[in-house]
Amino acid sequence: MKTELLLGDEAVALGAIHAGIGGAFSYPGTPATEIFEFIQRTTANDPGVSALWSANEKVAYEEALGMSYAGKRAIVSMKHVGLNVAADPFVNSAITGVNGGLVLVVADDPGMHSSQNEQDSRYLGDFAKIPMIEPGSQQEAYDLMFEAFDLSERLQLPVMVRLVTRLSHSRSVVHVAVEAPARPEPKPRPPKEHWVLVPANARRRWRHLLDIQPDLLDYAERSKVNRLVLAGKRGIIASGIAYNYVREALGDDLDGCSILKIGVYPIPTSLVRQLVDHCDEIIVVEEGYPFIESRLNGLLGLPGKSVRGKLSGLLPQTGELSPDLVKAAFGKPCTNPQAQEIPGRPPMLCVGCPHRDTFAAMLEATRDEPDTIMFSDIGCYTLGCLPPYEAVHSCVDMGASITMAHGAAQAGKHPVLCTIGDSTFTHSGMTGLIGAARANANMTVFLLDNSTVAMTGGQLTMAHGDELLDIVRGLGVKDEHLHVIEPLAKFHEKNTALFKREIAHRGLSVIVARRPCIQIKKPKKTRKDEKAATCAAT
Numbered sequence: 001m002k003t004e005l006l007l008g009d010e011a012v013a014l015g016a017i018h019a020g021i022g023g024a025f026s027y028p029g030t031p032a033t034e035i036f037e038f039i040q041r042t043t044a045n046d047p048g049v050s051a052l053w054s055a056n057e058k059v060a061y062e063e064a065l066g067m068s069y070a071g072k073r074a075i076v077s078m079k080h081v082g083l084n085v086a087a088d089p090f091v092n093s094a095i096t097g098v099n100g101g102l103v104l105v106v107a108d109d110p111g112m113h114s115s116q117n118e119q120d121s122r123y124l125g126d127f128a129k130i131p132m133i134e135p136g137s138q139q140e141a142y143d144l145m146f147e148a149f150d151l152s153e154r155l156q157l158p159v160m161v162r163l164v165t166r167l168s169h170s171r172s173v174v175h176v177a178v179e180a181p182a183r184p185e186p187k188p189r190p191p192k193e194h195w196v197l198v199p200a201n202a203r204r205r206w207r208h209l210l211d212i213q214p215d216l217l218d219y220a221e222r223s224k225v226n227r228l229v230l231a232g233k234r235g236i237i238a239s240g241i242a243y244n245y246v247r248e249a250l251g252d253d254l255d256g257c258s259i260l261k262i263g264v265y266p267i268p269t270s271l272v273r274q275l276v277d278h279c280d281e282i283i284v285v286e287e288g289y290p291f292i293e294s295r296l297n298g299l300l301g302l303p304g305k306s307v308r309g310k311l312s313g314l315l316p317q318t319g320e321l322s323p324d325l326v327k328a329a330f331g332k333p334c335t336n337p338q339a340q341e342i343p344g345r346p347p348m349l350c351v352g353c354p355h356r357d358t359f360a361a362m363l364e365a366t367r368d369e370p371d372t373i374m375f376s377d378i379g380c381y382t383l384g385c386l387p388p389y390e391a392v393h394s395c396v397d398m399g400a401s402i403t404m405a406h407g408a409a410q411a412g413k414h415p416v417l418c419t420i421g422d423s424t425f426t427h428s429g430m431t432g433l434i435g436a437a438r439a440n441a442n443m444t445v446f447l448l449d450n451s452t453v454a455m456t457g458g459q460l461t462m463a464h465g466d467e468l469l470d471i472v473r474g475l476g477v478k479d480e481h482l483h484v485i486e487p488l489a490k491f492h493e494k495n496t497a498l499f500k501r502e503i504a505h506r507g508l509s510v511i512v513a514r515r516p517c518i519q520i521k522k523p524k525k526t527r528k529d530e531k532a533a534t535c536a537a538t
């Protein structure tokens with residue numbers, strides 16, 4: 001073994017490489033982005049591993065599933081809301097089953113450091129009825145990837161590994177293998193009707209998934225990761241990274257408590273029962289929603305026992321946990337100097353950002369139309385909601401700008417504008433534009449082509465420049481109302497005049513605002529050149 005200083009994301013990535021993956025699939029999203037980036041960097045010269053960004057999370061999941069069906073191990077990684085996008089293949093792949101090990105790594109973002117919500121992916125894993133692994137440290141993140149792939153192949157199910165921001169983005173020394181073991185041979189194909197979800201097959205496969213649930217539970221009960229220590233009458237259940245918070249908060253006092261550490265799901269029922277039988281009081285400490293606590297309480301609570309955690313108000317239900325919050329829950333003084341308030345530093349569009357010039361012209365073009373609705377999407381341009389522009393009136397989910405604008409146009413509103421970036425457009429804006437073009441909806445789309453996925457750190461975009469334009473045309477947008485502008489202050493008058501004309505047009509217009517993000521040195525290559533670009537970089 002050797003030691004490396006790794007982020008939680010990197011530990012997962014290295015674990016996956018050492019477990020013998022044939023491919024990694026992902027769409028950028030904080031705090032999961034570094035998983036894929038590490039694999040892409042590390043395997044750039046290894047023809048046995050393919051690592052290309054995907055157009056969105058559903059695409060990434062399906063590409064990984066295809067690789068698994070073909071018999072190879074695959075990792076697919078995404079942020080928590082990405083799993084909403086990938087929910088359809090995710091849930092159904094539990095019914096078809098997998099072939100080569102398929103591990104889905106989802107990074108949740110409690111506290112919403114850079115997300116639209118703080119949903120807890122354990123509910124989706126539970127819903128799909130698959131095993132889940134929740135590492136509590138960078139070392140576990142590395143070690144448990146081997147287990148995740150083995151388990152996936154043994155049960156022929158996808159396995160979810162759940163991370164949270166604090167683990168994904170903190171570094172620690174990790175003991176890792178000196179070199180990767182030989183990649184496993186591709187697995188032979190199972191009966192092909194497993195994969196064809198017509199009702200007759202799907203009913204059989206669904207029954208099978210229900211029938212193997214006891215095997216999942218048995219695995220969780222026996223897993224070394226789930227550890228029960230019986231001592232005093234105060235019992236603690238702590239999962240994932242929250243276990244470390246409990247250790248830090250209680251120090252030596254932990255010795256007087258009984259504790260169950262959970263890192264593998266389904267929740268190990270018999271271990272929980274032993275703890276509950278032994279203790280009068282149980283405190284549940286978990287990052288995210290009160291997933292374990294609500295199961296423990298059921299509908300009617302545990303008679304004669306006190307169960308406390310987020311539901312009871314002992315710990316907050318919103319935001320991220322911390323050792324200090326856990327200390328407070330156990331009645332200990334907060335001693336961590338880091339808990340001192342750090343003044344907030346709100347994000348803003350960079351000075352010189354192309355989005356600034358587009359917003360400035362949009363605002364001027366609609367100055368006499370106070371009822372204008374400006375739908376938007378997710379990317380750097382979302383910051384246009386802040387002064388001085390306040391030109392972003394909605395940000396709901398990726399791809400929602402064009403579709404919501406179409407809905408408002410169908411409601412008879414005018415003017416209806418929307419802004420969407422190049423990456424969000426190819427993620428899920430394109431499908432909405434087909435409908436808007438077919439309906440010739442009375443709205444103006446501003447496609448902000450800055451040649452990169454800026455908000456998540458400047459990853460490769462699927463299409464930009466003329467390629468993007470070709471896509472827009474291919475979706476049915478007519479040349480008469482398709483324009484390219486350069487968002488620069490010196491073109492402000494000209495751009496504003498064009499915007500006014502197109503907004504007045506009763507039908508669909510698309511204006512592509514094309515200028516690279518100033519944080520990238522030159523326009524990024526598109527996915528077509530990705531492998532070559534990656535190889536050249538090493």
Ligand SMILES: Cc1ncc(C[n+]2csc(CCOP(=O)(O)OP(=O)(O)O)c2C)c(N)n1
Nearest residue numbers: 029082378379380421422423424453454455
């Ligand atoms: C479902 C989902 N996946 C990923 C993300 C992370 N994310 C936020 S914005 C963004 C893309 C931004 O790129 P683009 O639309 O081109 O705008 P830019 O930031 O370059 O202005 C991504 C991937 C997210 N918020 N939601």
Ligand code: SF4
Nearest residue numbers: 350353380454517518
């Ligand atoms: S990173 Fe690029 S796109 Fe984002 S605000 Fe800065 S200049 Fe604009």
